[in-house]
Amino acid sequence: MKIVEIREKTLPISSSIRNAYIDFSKMTLSLVAVITDVVRNGKPVVGYGFNSNGRYGQGNLMRERFIPRIMAAKPDSLLDDAGTNLDPHKIWDCMFTNEKPGGHGERSVAIGTIDMAVWDATAKIADKPLFQLLAERYGNGQPNRKVFVYAAGGYYHPGQNLDALKDEMRSYLDRGYSVVKKKIGGASLDEDLRRIDAVLSVLQDGQKLCVDANGRFDMDTAIAYAKALSQYDLFWYEEAGDPLDFELQAMLRNYYDKPMATGENLFSMQDARNLVRYGGMRPDRDWLQFDCALSYGLVEYLRTLDMLHAHGWSPNRCIPHGGHQMSLNIAAGLGLGGNESYPDLFQPFGGFPDGVRVENSYVTLPDLPGIGFEGKADLYREMEALSR
Incomplete structure (x- = not known):
């Protein structure tokens, strides 16, 4: 072999x-x-x-x-x-x-x-499906094939007005998502608030919005946004400042007592450990977004999960960035809190195997060997062409 x-x-x-x-x-x-x-x-x-x-x-x-x-x-x-x-x-x-x-x-x-x-x-x-292999090797032996997912969108599109933004978000809701995400920090605070209000106007009871600044803000701007965002019941306020500015992240808890999220641009167990040591993240409400595909893979992610356990964090506070099936398998096999999803973007690499449907922001993983790429026809065509 x-x-x-x-x-x-x-x-x-x-x-x-x-x-x-x-x-x-x-x-x-x-x-x-x-x-x-x-x-x-x-x-x-x-x-x-x-x-x-x-x-x-x-x-x-x-x-x-x-x-x-x-x-x-x-x-x-x-x-x-x-x-x-x-x-x-x-x-x-x-x-x-x-x-x-x-x-x-x-x-x-x-x-x-x-x-x-x-x-x-x-x-x-x-x-075996990877989620089953992981549950047997590192979990309790019983994977949870039903995984929470949210729809990541709300990017700044050329010429997109508020009506088009609302149409985009409705399209995610119509496909079964109850949590959606939009970008902030690429426009003025006033304009971003108008965009948030527009998205919230199409959400129904039980549906939530995340906002993501992609690390754009300095301390003063991050705090200004935190104060303005406090008026809303958001699912989370994501990556306000530079991913390595742990002081900024820790300071925000003084101005924003609702859930925050960060970590997608931390690429090792050591960086993740510094975040939970010095970033003021709260294990009762905040979310960690480490992405194995960007941070040395699952071998390193297992070390990160061990470190989180030692610091009092549950794996169900982890919702990885990336929207790929690898993290879906990790979530199902090791009890993570869910996974990001790109319903329309970065295709054919995002999304789920064909036939998998989102129901109230959950998907059920099919019984496919490995990660399950072969179940997504447009993606597998690219993969098979490489290995042929």
Whole structure:
């Protein structure tokens, strides 16, 4: 049993939308295929992975450092103790060989993308859905296949007026979501408040709105928004300031006593630990958004969950960024609080397997081996083209 080849392809996921910090007109991602010599149903087992939106493709790092290390390793050194499957932890250690601690940026995205593909292959070799494999190895053995999801949208579109924004949000509600998200910080406070009022005007009882500043604000602006947002019953106020400005995040609790969320741009267990140590986050109401595809993968995410437990946090306060099926499987297998979803954006990489429907902001994961990419036809066409 061995990995025979690892392929990467950089693909566009460009869009004319923008948030408070960046536009997505030139956005890319890396698609990875980990090809093994294990045969299931007459075909070699192939694991697939890709990185989340907001960070660009990392093909150069993969091809120069991480893929060669895996391919140069003795195949047996990458297997579990029984020799019957890949060992994602050993493969992760192999990738991190000769890497200094710290510097958790683009490197974490490259490793996290390959790690996703390794876990997909591992679960397929075991002939189990990844959520089942995770529940058996690291959970209580019983996955919760019903996962909370919210609809991420409300970007700044060229020429989009308030009526068009309301139509966008209605489209999410019509598809079964009861929690939706919109961007703030890309316009003036007054304009953002008008946009919030417009979205709230289409929400019904039991439906909620999240707002996301994408790290745009300095302290004074973050506080000004916190005071203005306090008049609403929001699901959360997300990433007000720079992701590493823990003092700003901690200060906000003095001005905003309702739920806040952050963490999607923290790329290691150590960064996550600094957030819960120094960022003033409250485990009874706030949300953590670490995204395994951007932060060294599931191997590192497991370390992060152990750290959170030691600091009194439940995994159900984690709702990862990214809108991908990897985090859906982690949520189902390890008891996270849910997952982000992009109903219309960053396709075909966002969304769910074909036939999965949202009901009152929950989806039920189908019984598919691995992460379940093969159940999403438009996505699997891209993946199969890479591995063919």
